[in-house]
Amino acid sequence: MILTLLLLLILTTSASGQDAVWPFIGGANHTVSDSNESSVTEGLLLIGELGCTSCHMADSDSASWIFPRRAPRLDQVAKRIQPGHLLEFVRNPAISHPGTVMPAMLADFSPDAQQEIARSLVDYLVARSGSTWQPTVPDRVAIEEGERLYHQVGCVSCHEPLRETAITPLHSNRLIGRIEHWSQPQLSRFLRDPHSVRPSGRMPSLGLNGREADAIAHFLLRETKVAAPLDLAIDRGHRKGLDDSSRSRPWKTTVAAGFQLPERQRGNDVTTHFSGWLRIEQAGDYNFYLKVDDIGRLRIDDQNVIDLGETKNYQRKKVVESDASIHLEAGLHRIEVSHFQWVEDAILELEWQGPGIDRGPIDPSLLSNYRESLPTRSIWNVESDDVERGKDLYVKLGCAQCHEEGATGNATELEKLTGPLPHIQHPRYPLTSRQARDLQTALTFLRDDPQPPDPQQRVDLTMRTFRCIACHSRGDLGGVPVDRRDFFTGTDPLLGDEGRIPPPLSGVGDKLQYDWLDGAIRRGRSLRAYVNTRMPHFNHPQTLTLAxxxxxxxxxxTAVPRLIHDSETARSAGHQMAGVGMLQC
Structure with a gap:
């Protein structure tokens, strides 16, 4: 029995008793049934994607068949991901992130020891990052744009669609349960430059600009909840009154500490909406005082209390104010304040007076943007002793072998993985029986000292490794699956599938010049502007020879013969080709 198949022990449950999900390998051949068959190509893909050579060095002949996947950089990981989630991920990777290629490094330890070790490792990572994850308020305007981009530019060629009515296609690299723990600014940076965090290149750049990356990040983190006194929405565009939104468009949403106009949003033709819940501690009559320039409105429990938002109040350079009294019972009451600024100075002042309350601004402690209290967000406190212990464990447990550049493997060489299982701690992968057989077949192949792969074999391995086959077909390999075709769209429906589906790559090396083909692969160069799905940038050392x-x-x-005609013959042939019965231009 090959040692690595024992090291990569097939697990069906985790230490917690939950079902573990086997590693998701995007370029694997999912059409092959889980029979007794095995595949060298699939096994080689697994060796690369599982990072086996990070510990088990391969000789030069074997290495030419393997495209090793480097693990993410961890120097800023606690800024990207919530430390509490990191703790769960270190303890149980396959449960925390279904489909992850990270093995369970602590499977040989007791549950108490797992918790203690994981805590020390996370303390080290938090200290190394310098600061920790902070939640960001989702921008509802950006979410709408992000949803469109996510389902249009190519994200769903690998990941699951995230619309409420969408059915998740088979063999999706699932984001649900994983992405929610990211920081929005860090996720946006990652989407703009994935290789800065994940140097393996498996997640390519889609050439997103800052606005597009921010929008997709807001969409992916749309369920994030951040407690604040008030929600704030800002519109831009002219209005004739607060009820007229025909020329006004949503611009941004965030939160506010009180009913003060944001300095950055002071300007012409800006509408500001505050909303939240007002906690009344003593029932009674409450007086509210509203002062605005140009127009404004106060609503409580969906009723207008002070309305300075009609067109009759809409006069340039005029400050208007009013007051009103309302009886409020103890408890929570919905409160909304709207303000529109036409030109010049913007003024919004809201005060109140009531039982036991002198006239003045509403205390922010009585305001909340959620009716129900949100769970208190735990603060990760780093223990200094754990940092040093975590640093030592990071090396001792082999984390550095995968996550640090320049680290070299010190385990048994890949070609020598035979014999009984030694009594040492080792990583665990929840492999399927098919994946285990493929690994065994690939290791046997490498042990027989194969010749380096020829160009056709390198093309096949490269296209599988970087999942080019998710969008492109080449012969019998790959292509857009039927359950994903609806997510590939174009700008001109009259062009049919050719105007929305990425082109096949059969014979592409005979159609394109090297510089253009290499530019398409490494820089996302494309002439199909009518196709919404973008060509990713696969600018990675492992793709340098693909073109x-x-x-x-x-x-x-054979070279294409050069045809020489006189101008009249060429013109006549062109007319014929463009006419009825041929191209029908």
Whole structure:
């Protein structure tokens, strides 16, 4: 029995008793049934994607068949991801992140020891990051744009669609349960430059600009809840009154500490909406005083209390104010204040007076943007002793082997993985029986000292590793699955599938020049502006030979003959081709 198949022990349950999900390998052949068959190619893909060579070094011949996947950089990980979630992930990777390729490093320890070790490791990572994760208020305006981009630019070629009515296609790299623990600013930076965090290149850049990345990040984190006194929504565009929104458009949503106009939003044709819940501690009559320039309105429990938002109040350079009294019972009451600024100075002042309350602004402690109290967010307190212990464990447990650049493996060489299982602690992967057989077949193949792969074999391995086959077909390999085709769209429906589905790559090396093909692969170069799905940027060392390999495989030996015609013959032929019965231009 090959040792690595024992090291990569097949687990069906975790230490917690929950079902573990096997590693998701995007380029695997999911059409092959889980029979007794096995595949060298699938096994080689697993060796690379599971990071086996981070610990088990391979000789040069074997290494030419393997595209090792580098683990994410962890120097800023506690800024990106909530430390509490990191703790759960370190303890039980396959439960915390279903489909992850990270093994269970603590499976040989007792539950108490797992918790203690994981805590020390996270303390070290938090201290190393310098600061910790902070939640960000989702911007509802950005969420709408982010939803459109996520389902249009190519995210759903690998990940699941996230619309409420969408059915998750098979073999999706699932985000649910994983992405919610990110920081929005860090997620946005990651979407703009994935390789800065994940140097393996499996997550490519889609060429997103800052606004697009922010929008997708807000959409992915749309369920984030942040407690604050008030919600704040800002619209831009002219109004004739607060009820007229024909020329006004949503611009941004966030939170506010009180009923004060944000300095950055002071300007012409700006509408500001505050909303939240007002806690009344003693029933009685309460007086409210509203002063605005240009127009404003106070509503409590969906009723107008002070309305300075009609067109009759809408006069340039005029400050208007009013007051009103309302009886409020003890408890929570919905409160909303709207303000529109036309030109020049913006003024919004709201005061109140009531039982036991002198006239003045409403105390923010009596305001809440959620009716129900949100759970208190725990603060991660770093223990200094744990930091040093975590640093030592980070090296001792082999974390550095995968996550630190320049680290070299010190375990048994890949080609020598035979014999009985030694009595040592080792990583655990929840592999399927098919994945285990594929690994065994690939290790046997490498042990037989194979010749380096030829261009066709490198093309196949590269396209699988970087999941080019999620969008493109090449011969019998890959292509957009039926359950994802509806998510590939274009700007011109008259073009049919050619106007929305990425083109097949069969014979592409015979169609394109090297510079153009290499630019398409590494910089996302494309001439199909009418296709909404973007060509990713696969600018990674493991893709450097893909263009030349495609040309080596596809380029025909015979040159295209040069045809020489006089101008009149060429013009006549062009008219014929463009006419009825041929191209029908």
């Amino acid at each position: 030349s390999d495609l040309i080596a495989v596809d380029r025909q030996a």
